Amino acid sequence: MRTQPGGPALEEVAEYALQILKTAGILDRGAPEPDWDSFAVMQPKIESFEVPWTTITSLMRRFFYALSAAARPERMVGAGTYAGFAFAWFAVGYARGQDLPTLVEAVGLDLEADATALARRNAAVLPLGAKLRFERAEAVAWLRACRTPISLLYIDIDAPANRKGGYVEVLEAARPKLTPGALVVAHDACVPLFASDFERFHAAIKRDPGLLGPQILPLDECGVSICRVA
Numbered sequence: 001m002r003t004q005p006g007g008p009a010l011e012e013v014a015e016y017a018l019q020i021l022k023t024a025g026i027l028d029r030g031a032p033e034p035d036w037d038s039f040a041v042m043q044p045k046i047e048s049f050e051v052p053w054t055t056i057t058s059l060m061r062r063f064f065y066a067l068s069a070a071a072r073p074e075r076m077v078g079a080g081t082y083a084g085f086a087f088a089w090f091a092v093g094y095a096r097g098q099d100l101p102t103l104v105e106a107v108g109l110d111l112e113a114d115a116t117a118l119a120r121r122n123a124a125v126l127p128l129g130a131k132l133r134f135e136r137a138e139a140v141a142w143l144r145a146c147r148t149p150i151s152l153l154y155i156d157i158d159a160p161a162n163r164k165g166g167y168v169e170v171l172e173a174a175r176p177k178l179t180p181g182a183l184v185v186a187h188d189a190c191v192p193l194f195a196s197d198f199e200r201f202h203a204a205i206k207r208d209p210g211l212l213g214p215q216i217l218p219l220d221e222c223g224v225s226i227c228r229v230a
Helices: 010-024 036-046 058-071 083-093 111-122 139-145 169-176 192-207
Strands: 075-079 106-110 132-136 150-155 176-187 211-217 224-229
Touching: 010 058, 010 211, 036 058, 036 083, 058 083, 058 150, 058 176, 058 224, 075 083, 075 139, 075 169, 075 192, 083 111, 083 150, 111 132, 111 224, 139 169, 150 169, 169 176, 169 192, 176 192, 176 211, 192 211, 192 224
Parallel strands: 075 106, 075 150, 106 132, 150 176
Antiparallel strands: 176 224, 211 224
């Protein structure tokens, strides 16, 4: 494991976060470890994306990649994917070099036409082709109409009127499609401005006997919340 002066490497911190999830039962104890050499192959491609702004830190990028490597989700949906930057780390998570044989589909959703067009342009640099696509859509309506199973749901919507208040509705719309073992990953769990929104979101998770969690990981100022379908 690489080390950095004054502390552990970011990859080491990401792997420690995976161990927390394994201990909590959110991940299987025998889940695969991330291939950091493949991360190094994909990193310059994703970091070449045109991204007007992002709160996805270097550590969170590695964690998203590592989490996907461990869970190996075949079908992913992102609600609120903006320029596609955060969602792309999940999409390439279990790459081996540039080979992603088991990914069936990764669909990013955003209300903004410009953001969706930008995400599509960004995704063109990745070796995923039609496996990764971005659609302009309202996430709740799209998820209600969805007829395919979902093995990872990423939520990062931010509506001007209610900010993160729509997380519960996104989860409820996706819930019937979430397969056993599916993960729900919600960004911004540690932002004080969104505390009341996440209290409501976490209460919804705890009310559902079929969901394990949430496990909150304060990896950076934004943090992330994760639960698993039992």
